[in-house]
Amino acid sequence: MIEKNASTPMYEQIAAVxxxxxxxxxxxxxxxxxxxxELTQRFGVSMIxxxxxxxxxxxxxxxxxxxxxxxxxxxxxxxDNLSCLTGASNIMQASKLPALVSVPVFETIDTPRHLDADLxxxxxxxCLHITRIHSVDGTPLSYAELxxxxxxxxxxxxxxxxxxxxxxxxxxxxxxxxxVGRQSIRAARAGCEAARALDIELDxxxxxxxxxxxxADGKLxxxxxxxxxxxxxxxxxxxxxxxx
Numbered sequence: 001m002i003e004k005n006a007s008t009p010m011y012e013q014i015a016a017v018x019x020x021x022x023x024x025x026x027x028x029x030x031x032x033x034x035x036x037x038e039l040t041q042r043f044g045v046s047m048i049x050x051x052x053x054x055x056x057x058x059x060x061x062x063x064x065x066x067x068x069x070x071x072x073x074x075x076x077x078x079x080d081n082l083s084c085l086t087g088a089s090n091i092m093q094a095s096k097l098p099a100l101v102s103v104p105v106f107e108t109i110d111t112p113r114h115l116d117a118d119l120x121x122x123x124x125x126x127c128l129h130i131t132r133i134h135s136v137d138g139t140p141l142s143y144a145e146l147x148x149x150x151x152x153x154x155x156x157x158x159x160x161x162x163x164x165x166x167x168x169x170x171x172x173x174x175x176x177x178x179x180v181g182r183q184s185i186r187a188a189r190a191g192c193e194a195a196r197a198l199d200i201e202l203d204x205x206x207x208x209x210x211x212x213x214x215x216a217d218g219k220l221x222x223x224x225x226x227x228x229x230x231x232x233x234x235x236x237x238x239x240x241x242x243x244x
Contacts, residue, residue, distance in 0.1 A: 002043050011052035014043050016137060018053065022062050022073050023139035029231050032070040033063065099141070104197075105131040106158040108150060115147070115223070119212070122220025126150035130161055133197050142233075143197035144226040149219075166222055170215070177216035184210045185235060194227040205230045 002013050018033055027033050034042065039050045054071050057063045063071045111120050111127045128148040133140050146166065148156065152174065160169050170176045188208040195202045206227050213222040 002045065010043075010045055011049045011056065014039070014045065014050065014053035015056040017043075018057060019060070019062060020137040020139065022057075023136055023141075025231075027073050030073055032072050035070045100135045101162050102133045102135065103130060103158055103161050104133065105129060106161065108153045111147070111150070119147070119220070119223050122149065123147055123223065124150040126153070128153045128156060131193070131197070132161060140198045142226055142228050143194045144224055145193070147223040149221065152221075166224075167213070170221055176221065178221075179214040179216040179218060181211055181213040181222075183212075186210075187230075188227075190227065190229075198227065198229050200229055207233050 002010055002017075004010060006013065021027065022033070033039070036047055036050050036054070039054070040047050043050070054063065054065060057071075058065055062074060064074055065071050107129050108126055109129045111123045111125060113120075115123070127150045128146075130144075130146040130148070132144045132146065134142045134144075148166070155174055156169055160173065164172075167178055171178055186208055188206050189203040190198065190200055190206045192202060194206065195204065198206075200206075207230050209224070209226040209228075211222070211224045211226070212220065213224070215221050
């Protein structure tokens with residue numbers, strides 16, 4: 001399992017194996033991945049190598065190290081403090097997770113009639129329809145469906161979407177100043193597309209994020225629905241207390 005003569009350091013190989021097992025829920029939501037002694041025996045390496053591997057997972061916010069008890073999987077893997085509206089890529093980068101982005105759908109379509117009237121007005125008669133999946137070590141963590149105004153369909157490429165966040169594209173490539181966004185987060189059940197993309201059962205519990213983003217001059221630049229399997233995402237907000 002571990003190649004001692006490979007160019008990749010052994011601790012990184014061990015971290016990759018454990019990361020994949022964590023994401024595949026081999027240890028459950030809060031299970032112990034093993035003591036340092038157990039991992040040393042399992043992988044046939046030194047204690048120092050195991051410590052470096054576990055520390056890497058700790059820096060990625062995948063595990064908590066409890067002295068004398070072992071190393072335990074964190075209950076949720078991605079944490080968003082909601083200090084600003086950003087994308088899944090940035091959240092994963094903040095957690096130091098090696099995320100891979102895939103874009104199964106990239107197409108210009110007639111703007112769907114089921115969208116609200118204000119969305120249809122902002123997107124135009126035709127819009128850019130995109131689906132995007134963020135994965136770590138082959139395990140999908142998020143699924144997003146995006147609608148961008150048809151006005152920009154010739155200026156944004158699939159390669160752009162694979163390499164950058166939508167807001168980076170607007171700001172750095174199209175030179176469009178960013179404004180504000182409105183976002184709601186709710187408990188939901190996985191629909192067909194989300195279940196397939198996240199490799200979970202249909203109607204499984206998920207967290208669904210709905211977002212409308214606007215340029216500095218108040219024009220709609222994005223409508224997004226993002227889905228996380230419920231154990232992989234949490235959010236926390238610091239607010240001023242009020243007695244009224």
